[in-house]
Amino acid sequence: xxxxxxELFNCERLTKDFGxxxxxxxxxxxxxxxxxxxxxxxxxxxxxTLFNLITGVYQPNEGRFGLREEDLTGLMxxxxxxxxxxxxxxxxxxxxxxxxxDNLFVGMLETFxxxxxxxxxxxxxxxxxxxxxxxxxxxxxxxxxxxxxxKGFAPASEISQIDRRRxxxxxxxxxxxxxxxxDEPSAGMTPEESIELxxxxxxxxxxxxxxxxxxxxxxxxxxxxxxTDKVIALNYGKKIAEGTFEEVTRNExxxxxxxxx
Amino acid sequence: xxxxKSFLRDFCLILFCILxxxxxxxxxxxxxxxxxxLGIILAIVAAIYLFNRVEGIxxxxxxxxxxxxxxxxxxxIAIIILLPFILRSSPYWIFILTLAVLWIIVVLGINIQxxxxxxxxxxxxxxYGVGAYTAGMFATKLGLPxxxxxxxxxxxxxxxxxxxxxxxxxxxxYYLALVTIAFVMAFHTLLNNAEWLGGAxxxxxxxxxxxxxxxxxxxxNILGFKLPSQSNFYYLALALGGLLxxxxxxxxxxxxxxxxNSFNEDTGDELSAQCMGVAVNKWSMLAFTIGNFxxxxxxxxxxxxxxxxxxxxxxxxxxxxxxxxVILGGVDSILGVSTAAVLLVIMPEKLRALQQYxxxxxxxxxxxxxxxxxxxxxxxxxxxxxxRISRATANPPEK
Ligand SMILES: Nc1ncnc2c1ncn2[C@@H]1O[C@H](COP(=O)(O)OP(=O)(O)OP(=O)(O)O)[C@@H](O)[C@H]1O
Ligand SMILES: [Mg+2]
Numbered sequence: 001x002x003x004x005x006x007e008l009f010n011c012e013r014l015t016k017d018f019g020x021x022x023x024x025x026x027x028x029x030x031x032x033x034x035x036x037x038x039x040x041x042x043x044x045x046x047x048x049t050l051f052n053l054i055t056g057v058y059q060p061n062e063g064r065f066g067l068r069e070e071d072l073t074g075l076m077x078x079x080x081x082x083x084x085x086x087x088x089x090x091x092x093x094x095x096x097x098x099x100x101x102d103n104l105f106v107g108m109l110e111t112f113x114x115x116x117x118x119x120x121x122x123x124x125x126x127x128x129x130x131x132x133x134x135x136x137x138x139x140x141x142x143x144x145x146x147x148x149x150x151k152g153f154a155p156a157s158e159i160s161q162i163d164r165r166r167x168x169x170x171x172x173x174x175x176x177x178x179x180x181x182x183d184e185p186s187a188g189m190t191p192e193e194s195i196e197l198x199x200x201x202x203x204x205x206x207x208x209x210x211x212x213x214x215x216x217x218x219x220x221x222x223x224x225x226x227x228t229d230k231v232i233a234l235n236y237g238k239k240i241a242e243g244t245f246e247e248v249t250r251n252e253x254x255x256x257x258x259x260x261x
Numbered sequence: 262x263x264x265x266k267s268f269l270r271d272f273c274l275i276l277f278c279i280l281x282x283x284x285x286x287x288x289x290x291x292x293x294x295x296x297x298x299l300g301i302i303l304a305i306v307a308a309i310y311l312f313n314r315v316e317g318i319x320x321x322x323x324x325x326x327x328x329x330x331x332x333x334x335x336x337x338i339a340i341i342i343l344l345p346f347i348l349r350s351s352p353y354w355i356f357i358l359t360l361a362v363l364w365i366i367v368v369l370g371i372n373i374q375x376x377x378x379x380x381x382x383x384x385x386x387x388x389y390g391v392g393a394y395t396a397g398m399f400a401t402k403l404g405l406p407x408x409x410x411x412x413x414x415x416x417x418x419x420x421x422x423x424x425x426x427x428x429x430x431x432x433x434x435y436y437l438a439l440v441t442i443a444f445v446m447a448f449h450t451l452l453n454n455a456e457w458l459g460g461a462x463x464x465x466x467x468x469x470x471x472x473x474x475x476x477x478x479x480x481x482n483i484l485g486f487k488l489p490s491q492s493n494f495y496y497l498a499l500a501l502g503g504l505l506x507x508x509x510x511x512x513x514x515x516x517x518x519x520x521x522n523s524f525n526e527d528t529g530d531e532l533s534a535q536c537m538g539v540a541v542n543k544w545s546m547l548a549f550t551i552g553n554f555x556x557x558x559x560x561x562x563x564x565x566x567x568x569x570x571x572x573x574x575x576x577x578x579x580x581x582x583x584x585x586x587v588i589l590g591g592v593d594s595i596l597g598v599s600t601a602a603v604l605l606v607i608m609p610e611k612l613r614a615l616q617q618y619x620x621x622x623x624x625x626x627x628x629x630x631x632x633x634x635x636x637x638x639x640x641x642x643x644x645x646x647x648x649r650i651s652r653a654t655a656n657p658p659e660k
Contacts, residue, residue: 055536081538093533098522099643105516106523110538112516119515120508123647126515130646153643153650171537 008033008213009085009179011065016049016058016237023049025237026063031179036205036214038224038245041234042257047217048090050234051181055087056080067178082110086177088168090184090217096157100148103156103167104137107174140170143204162193166200176209182216186223194223202227221249221258233257271325275333278322283340287347290354290607295614341499345481345492352489357610359491359566362498363559364602368586369509369595370555375584376593376641377518378548379525381434384425384441385583387448388418388553390575392560394452397464397570407470407565411501411558418557419550426549434526445577452572463571470494470565494566501562505555509595512551514646520544527592585623589630591637600638 009031016024024046031037039047052058054065056077064073072080086107094103112133114126134152141148144166151159156167165185172180185201186194205212218224224231224245231248233241241251248254285308289301312318326333348354367389374380382388392414399405399413425444429437453461470477470493477493512518524534524541535541564570586605591597609619630637 057532057536077532077535078538078540081536087536089533093530095523095529097528098519102519102522102644105519106534106537106539109516109520109523114516116517119517120511123511129516130648153645155643175538 006033007031007068008035009065009067011054011063013063014050014053014060014065015062016046016053017061022237024053024060027234027237027239028063029232029239029242031213031215033178033213034211035229036202036216036227038221038228038231039215039217039234040219040221040224040231040248040254042219045219045234045257046237047219047234048183049237051087051183051215051217054080054181055085081175081177084178085181086172086175086179087181088165088172088183088185090187092164092168092188094156094164094168094171097155099153100141100156100159100167101134101137101152104140104171104174105133107171108133108136111175136174137170140174141167143208144170144200162189162197165189165197169201173204173209173212176212178211178213180212180214182214184217184219186218186220191223194220198223198227221245268328271321271328274322274325275329276336278326279333279336279340289611290348291351298611345488345495346486349486349488349492352491355489355491355495357606359495359498360563361603361606362495362502363562363566364583364586364606365599366498366502366505366559366562367556367583368590368598368602369505370552370559371583372552372587372593372595372598373509373512373521373555374548374552376587376598377513377521377525378545379434379521379527379529380545380549380552381438381584382441382549382552383438383577383580383584384445384448385556386575386577386579387441387445388422388556389560389563389579389583390448390452390570391418391421392557393564393570393574394458394464394560395557396561396564397467398458400467400565401464407468408472410565411561414561414564415554415558418553418560422553423546423550426546441580442577445575445580449572449575449577452575459571461572463569463574464564465569467564467568467570469568470497470562472497498562501558505558506595506599509555513593513595514644519644521548522593525593585627589627589637591640594637594639594641597637597639597641 007030012028013026014024015026041047053060056075064071066072067083072083112129114129118125138149148163185197228245231245232239233248233254235257240253241248285305292298345355371382371385374382395414395417396410399410429440452458478490480490481488481492520539523529523539524531531541582605586601587598590601612619
């Protein structure tokens with residue numbers, strides 16, 4: 001891999017307890033700029049919980065995490081988003097009643113500055129922002145699927161499952177975050193769709209956002225083969241392996257976790 | 262030639278639709294015979310049903326409307342403005358229509374809170390009461406001018422609302438519903454017992470609305486027509502209502518409306534909105550406060566219209582009626598909730614003869630609506646931010 005290895009994200013001893021259950025157990029790792037990191041592990045391994053910690057949805061019981069030099073531990077989700085960490089959810093959380101554009105605009109809200117005056121009295125500034133927003137939205141949609149651009153003002157409920165996933169990723173990308181967290185983007189897809197989506201993700205990152213780092217959750221290891229620079233494996237909240245895809249898939253403990261003894 | 266023909270056909274179609282609705286509306290108000298009334302109601306319902314179900318009727322009308330958009334809106338507004346002329350022999354109906362406009366204002370406020378932002382407010386009657394009592398107190402105790410009292414009433418409702426909202430900021434949904442119910446009940450009891458607020462008698466002798474020296478008691482003489490004094494209230498309410506509706510539409514068609522929708526648990530999703538960078542607490546507070554401004558203003562207007570406000574006017578039942586207008590009309594649909602508000606004011610008046618059954622009838626209508634047409638009378642449309650876009654095309658707007 002010929003990537004510059006300047007460190008972007010790191011976390012140390014991140015821990016989350018739910019009552020007696022330790023869902024994430026002293027996890028440390030780093031992500032470099034431009035890296036795609038696969039996060040794998042069986043059901044209940046703590047992958048989603050780890051994402052919830054990094055995005056401020058839960059507060060860690062122990063440990064810290066940060067972006068570049070800055071410590072982000074303890075911030076609220078909307079503050080963390082502004083610092084450059086953006087995410088999608090395991091279960092799609094699009095607003096199906098709103099249009100495709102509106103869903104994307106939700107991701108861009110922080111870049112809009114028209115206030116009450118611009119909304120209620122003089123709309124010129126708002127209109128300018130709207131035009132830029134639509135252009136940006138079309139550009140994003142095109143990066144994934146040309147046809148989506150035609151459906152900008154259609155309700156999100158009218159597009160296909162895989163397009164909804166793409167839309168969700170577009171929404172998370174809208175403000176050009178530094179780190180993108182994708183929680184099982186292939187959940188609910190057929191195997192062919194999963195492969196298509198994964199290659200989309202790789203292609204878009206390489207072509208348009210070379211400096212973007214991605215952490216991608218997947219519980220089927222094979223789906224991420226060939227698209228990740230590094231794989232981290234979790235089991236019972238602990239990091240049990242870290243390395244290239246080949247290294248990790250050879251790991252004994254991981255095989256046990258997946259296949260049983 | 263063909264162009265001209267289709268132009269004329271569309272124009273006549275629009276003209277016919279607008280005039281027909283106008284005639285139906287006035288006939289509906291005028292007729293007192295119960296059977297004839299039911300007949301008209303059925304005819305209106307049937308017409309709406311046909312319009313929605315039969316493509317052959319809907320498409321040409323919708324197209325014609327699109328073509329003569331400005332003209333159509335213009336004529337509808339003109340008819341609304343001319344209603345007192347048409348109804349000048351029945352001042353009672355002008356009064357009821359004024360009340361309907363006040364309801365529109367209230368319901369638009371609740372629609373911002375509940376429809377847009379998903380904040381349940383079951384205490385709207387109390388905020389209405391705060392507005393009315395504030396206006397009543399300032400007018401009777403300090404002699405402040407009515408127009409100023411409208412503003413003070415609205416601001417007071419806003420302030421009281423935000424004080425109430427702070428403690429439940431973290432756990433909005435059900436807790437806020439409970440807090441607002443508790444508030445309307447406590448407020449009702451307080452009004453009954455607080456001597457300085459007039460106790461059970463309420464505030465009587467609130468000065469009638471006036472602007473400067475212009476008293477709202479006088480008739481309007483215009484173009485040889487003599488409009489009853491009730492028209493004064495109608496026009497002022499209409500002016501305020503128009504302004505507030507305009508504001509509501511602009512808020513809806515903007516990033517602010519979108520932000521509210523994004524964390525509305527009914528249409529959106531709070532967690533994902535937060536992760537998209539929306540400061541949910543701040544924006545819910547804003548929606549709640551703006552909504553209460555609308556509600557309080559209508560309350561203050563009511564006090565200066567009836568010159569009298571008392572505890573029985575402010576009940577939990579009224580809160581429920583206000584909120585049901587939003588559900589009936591179509592959550593987050595400005596046109597829908599306004600229509601429902603007008604219906605909720607006019608229907609009980611029309612069905613006076615069935616008065617003791619009205620609550621039951623209304624309950625049945627509400628349940629039927631929830632089963633058959635959950636999205637409401639006129640469901641909210643996709644937000645186009647004021648751009649004129651035929652759906653599903655998405656090129657950046659031409660200038
Ligand atoms: N809010 C919560 N309260 C209590 N326990 C929780 C909560 N969230 C997660 N858990 C528990 O923490 C553990 C890790 O869950 P998590 O959702 O992070 O797993 P995962 O790796 O994402 O699994 P999957 O592949 O099924 O998505 C599970 O045992 C789960 O039951
Ligand atoms: Mg998960």
